[in-house]
Amino acid sequence: MEPINTQQVLLEVSNLKIQFQLKNGKQAKVVDDVSFSIHKGETVALVGESGSGKSITSLAIMRLLPIPPGEITAGTIHFNGNNLLDYKNKEMSHIRGNDISMVFQEPMTSLDPVFTIGNQLMESIRRHRKVSKKEAREKAIHLLQEVGIANADKMIAEYPHQLSGGMRQRVMIAIAMANNPQLLIADEPTTALDVTVQAQILNLMMKMKKEHRSAILFITHDMSVVAETADRVMVMYAGQIVEEAPVRELFLNPQHPYTTALLKTMPSLDTDVERLPSIPGIVPPAYALPDGCRFAPRCQFAMEQCQTLQPEVLTVNEAHKVRCHLFSGKEERAYAEEGSLT
Amino acid sequence: MMYLIRRFILLIITILLVSIITFGVFQILPGDPIRTMLGTEADATQIENLRSELGLDRPLYEQYADWMKGLLTGDLGNSIRFSMPVKDLLFDRLPVTMSLAGLTLCMVLIVSIPLGMFAARRQNKLSDVSLSTVTQIGMAVPSFWLGMMLILYVGMKFDFFKISGYIPWTQSVTGALSTLVLPALTIAIPQIAVNFRYVRTAVLEQIQLDYVRTIRSKGMSEQNVMYKHVLKNSMIPILTVFGLIMAEVVAGTIIVEQVFSLPGVGQLLITAISNRDFPLVQGIVMYITVAVVAINFIVDILYSVLDPRIRLR
Numbered sequence A: 001m002e003p004i005n006t007q008q009v010l011l012e013v014s015n016l017k018i019q020f021q022l023k024n025g026k027q028a029k030v031v032d033d034v035s036f037s038i039h040k041g042e043t044v045a046l047v048g049e050s051g052s053g054k055s056i057t058s059l060a061i062m063r064l065l066p067i068p069p070g071e072i073t074a075g076t077i078h079f080n081g082n083n084l085l086d087y088k089n090k091e092m093s094h095i096r097g098n099d100i101s102m103v104f105q106e107p108m109t110s111l112d113p114v115f116t117i118g119n120q121l122m123e124s125i126r127r128h129r130k131v132s133k134k135e136a137r138e139k140a141i142h143l144l145q146e147v148g149i150a151n152a153d154k155m156i157a158e159y160p161h162q163l164s165g166g167m168r169q170r171v172m173i174a175i176a177m178a179n180n181p182q183l184l185i186a187d188e189p190t191t192a193l194d195v196t197v198q199a200q201i202l203n204l205m206m207k208m209k210k211e212h213r214s215a216i217l218f219i220t221h222d223m224s225v226v227a228e229t230a231d232r233v234m235v236m237y238a239g240q241i242v243e244e245a246p247v248r249e250l251f252l253n254p255q256h257p258y259t260t261a262l263l264k265t266m267p268s269l270d271t272d273v274e275r276l277p278s279i280p281g282i283v284p285p286a287y288a289l290p291d292g293c294r295f296a297p298r299c300q301f302a303m304e305q306c307q308t309l310q311p312e313v314l315t316v317n318e319a320h321k322v323r324c325h326l327f328s329g330k331e332e333r334a335y336a337e338e339g340s341l342t
Numbered sequence B: 001m002m003y004l005i006r007r008f009i010l011l012i013i014t015i016l017l018v019s020i021i022t023f024g025v026f027q028i029l030p031g032d033p034i035r036t037m038l039g040t041e042a043d044a045t046q047i048e049n050l051r052s053e054l055g056l057d058r059p060l061y062e063q064y065a066d067w068m069k070g071l072l073t074g075d076l077g078n079s080i081r082f083s084m085p086v087k088d089l090l091f092d093r094l095p096v097t098m099s100l101a102g103l104t105l106c107m108v109l110i111v112s113i114p115l116g117m118f119a120a121r122r123q124n125k126l127s128d129v130s131l132s133t134v135t136q137i138g139m140a141v142p143s144f145w146l147g148m149m150l151i152l153y154v155g156m157k158f159d160f161f162k163i164s165g166y167i168p169w170t171q172s173v174t175g176a177l178s179t180l181v182l183p184a185l186t187i188a189i190p191q192i193a194v195n196f197r198y199v200r201t202a203v204l205e206q207i208q209l210d211y212v213r214t215i216r217s218k219g220m221s222e223q224n225v226m227y228k229h230v231l232k233n234s235m236i237p238i239l240t241v242f243g244l245i246m247a248e249v250v251a252g253t254i255i256v257e258q259v260f261s262l263p264g265v266g267q268l269l270i271t272a273i274s275n276r277d278f279p280l281v282q283g284i285v286m287y288i289t290v291a292v293v294a295i296n297f298i299v300d301i302l303y304s305v306l307d308p309r310i311r312l313r
């Protein structure tokens, strides 16, 4: 196996804007000016509260957004240098499940109830590989063993309703990994599962990622999961990425007040898990966003300009970016200090 | 397996109940078969003689038990009007009605399922809206009128179609079709309209479910999504109405056989009723009951074939 070049950009999302036409006639800016990239083999976490636009962003990458009511109004999504948004549906279907695959939030409903596990796994293999039924069957059994399913050769004839949630998510991971994708999008793969199963599934995903040498876009709202798994973190709030940094940097030197608040919600050894602090206030609905900073109504550092002026993305250092007026203030101060030195 | 056994017991009970009800209804209905047969001139002794000859003077439960015994050995008694075994009369007419019902069913399935899927995929687009409007009209049309229109504007215009009578399949396939296509269409059109709507609704419900998104995320083709996964899943709710549609089709044959003068069971039933030919009516009603109940039993079997979640219960 030749080593993968982790310097090489695999996915590059630029200035992505997604709107939804709501039933009451309003427009919801669900994703607004989102840019980020993922390198080959990298694990990138996308965190944020419910409704911040994480799933919609990932569905846009898969080209699985419901259009209408959704619409991509601006931006590009380059994968290996090609803009996925230019592909015809049929061309895109050869990328899905092959180069990019996805594991969803809802293991209980994500499999077709009237076909066997084996059937659903094999059709995925045979869609992208020219293999005989027998070879596909062997591959399917092998994959099921890989995701830790005992007596895989029996399991292949079972129907989804015969399996537990954790087992179904294992099957979903097997399906997603079937064709060695370069990018796996995992949209809160453990949220719907028992706490005891969550860690198992998480470890499994990391193992599969390593063995199949895929990059992962890992969506979660659990900061402790991020700390364990990710190379880099992107924090999303109300349709925008508000901070992005390598994982150590983000935990040690958070710049955005929202990131700081999120980190406080993390359980540590000395806090009572039952009484985790949560961030006061709610995420503004996507059809009624504040004019200025979207976090302003909940931000304890909010200044006057925050109410009227949207903060731009600012560079803390090469790998660390933040969207907050506080930092531009720091920047000016830093310049001023530099100036006084000379 | 338990599921099917339970269904089978239910089937037997239904048939029993219907037999008792038809038996009872005929005792209440006005009109006397003997008087109808002998005319108004007949004297009292003549009537009494015939009555005891036919066994109609015995107590009701005895008549019923007798009839049930016959039914179990395949003997449905003799027709009063035709003085022939009911069984022979039925077997004579059955092929006509079965052909008609079968052809109708094929038409309904072949047209309504693809049409419903087509409309669902184009939800709220022009083609979908126009189909929904047309089927709304199709559902409201009474079948005797539809039959007459088809006779007038299709049957009379094209030599191929015969607008009355029946030619058996064994004699000529095209001949059989020439007598059956128009009556079958007459029954099928409203049922196509009804079933189209069920298919459309079922498919629309399915395509917004999570598993469809998973299949798309695997890169499966649109054909695979629609005709493998969505179709099989939609068939489960569609099957529920399939039993009802079949009952409508069987009932539809009765009217349409009149309109197209087809010598089927429906026509026989009308004759039997107007002559108060009790054994014949009872036999035909039993035939219709068994047909409808058997169809529902087949539907139940199909359910468990289609839906693995039912097999375990």
Ligand SMILES: Nc1ncnc2c1ncn2[C@@H]1O[C@H](COP(=O)(O)OP(=O)(O)OP(=O)(O)O)[C@@H](O)[C@H]1O
Pocket: A020, A021, A022, A028, A030, A048, A049, A050, A051, A052, A053, A054, A055, A056, A057, A066, A069, A221, A285, A286
């Ligand atoms: N079909 C839709 N029509 C209208 N609005 C939608 C639709 N789907 C999503 N949205 C809106 O888009 C926003 C982002 O939704 P999204 O599912 O991406 O959130 P999320 O970050 O994945 O949250 P969660 O953690 O709950 O999964 C929400 O405000 C939601 O109301």
Ligand code: SF4
Pocket: A256, A257, A258, A293, A294, A295, A296, A297, A299, A300, A301, A302, A303, A306, A311, A323, A324, A325, A326
């Ligand atoms: S821009 Fe202002 S309101 Fe927004 S996070 Fe920064 S300080 Fe808070």
Ligand SMILES: [Mg+2]
Pocket: A054, A055, A056, A105, A187, A188
């Ligand atoms: Mg989500």
